Amino acid sequence: GQNIDQPTEMxxxxxxxxxxxxxxxxxxxxxxxxxxxxxxxxxxxxxxxxLDGLEEKxxxxxxxxxxxxxxxxxxxxxxxxxxxxxxxxxxxxxxxxNKLIFGAGTRLAVHP
Amino acid sequence: DAGxxxxxxxxxxxxxxxxxxxxxxxxxxxxVSWYQQVLGQGPQFIFQYYEKEERGRGNFPDRFxxxxxxxxxxxxxxxxxxxxxxxLYLCASSLAGGxxxxxDNEQFFGPGTRLTVL
Numbered sequence: 605g606q607n608i609d610q611p612t613e614m615x616x617x618x619x620x621x622x623x624x625x626x627x628x629x630x631x632x633x634x635x636x637x638x639x640x641x642x643x644x645x646x647x648x649x650x651x652x653x654x655l656d657g658l659e660e661k662x663x664x665x666x667x668x669x670x671x672x673x674x675x676x677x678x679x680x681x682x683x684x685x686x687x688x689x690x691x692x693x694x695x696x697x698x699x700x701x702n703k704l705i706f707g708a709g710t711r712l713a714v715h716p
Numbered sequence: 717d718a719g720x721x722x723x724x725x726x727x728x729x730x731x732x733x734x735x736x737x738x739x740x741x742x743x744x745x746x747x748v749s750w751y752q753q754v755l756g757q758g759p760q761f762i763f764q765y766y767e768k769e770e771r772g773r774g775n776f777p778d779r780f781x782x783x784x785x786x787x788x789x790x791x792x793x794x795x796x797x798x799x800x801x802x803x804l805y806l807c808a809s810s811l812a813g814g815x816x817x818x819x820d821n822e823q824f825f826g827p828g829t830r831l832t833v834l
Contacts, residue, residue: 608758639825645827646827646828647825648825649822691758691759693758699772701764702764702810703764704751704761704823706758707758708758
C-alpha cells in the first residue's frame with residue numbers, strides 16, 4: 605500500500621530551528637517533495653530529493669534516506685511568516701505515470 | 717509568464733447539482749493533474765491528463781470526470797454533488813506526464829477553486 609506519515613502539529617520559537625519528519629511507504633518511489641501551504645492558498649514548492657542525502661536551499665534543507673523510507677525538512681532561523689502547513693509528497697510512478705501522494709501535512713506555529 | 721490559472725476562485729453549490737472547474741496550465745506544459753484537498757488534509761490525486769488523454773485516475777467515484785482540450789487546458793466535472801465534495805480543488809501542470817524522473821515532471825500548482833456544497 606501507499607502511506608505517508610508526518611506529525612500533525614508542531615510549535616517553535618522565532619529564530620529557532622525545527623525539523624519536520626516524514627516516513628513513507630510507496631510501491632513506485634520516484635522522488636520526494638516538500639511543499640509549504642498557507643491557509644486557503646495553494647501549495648508552493650520548497651524542495652525536491654530523489655537521491656539520498658541533504659539538499660540545502662537557504663534557510664531550508666531537506667534530507668532523504670530511501671532505504672529507510674524517511675525524509676525531514678529542516679527550517680533554520682525561523683520567522684513568523686514560516687507559520688504554515690508543510691506537506692511531504694512522494695512522487696509515485698506505479699501505473700506508468702507520475703502522481704504526487706501527499707501526507708496530511710504538519711501545521712507549524714512559530715511564536716515570538 | 718503566467719502561472720497555472722484556475723476558475724472560478726470560489727463556488728457555492730447545493731447538493732445534487734453539477735459543477736465544472738477550469739484550469740489553464742503554464743504555457744508549454746502538456747500535462748494537467750487534478751487534486752482534491754479537504755480541510756485539514758493533504759491533497760488527494762483525482763486525475764492526470766497528458767496530450768489530451770487520461771493517464772491515471774485516483775480513488776474517486778464516477779461522478780468525477782475530466783477532459784483536456786487541444787490547447788492543454790482542462791475541465792473537472794463533478795455530478796450529483798455531495799456535502800463531502802466541499803474542498804479546495806487544485807490543478808497542477810507539468811511539462812511531461814510520463815515516467816521520467818527529473819524536473820520535466822515537476823508539478824506547479826494553481827491557486828485552486830474553493831467549492832462549498834450546501
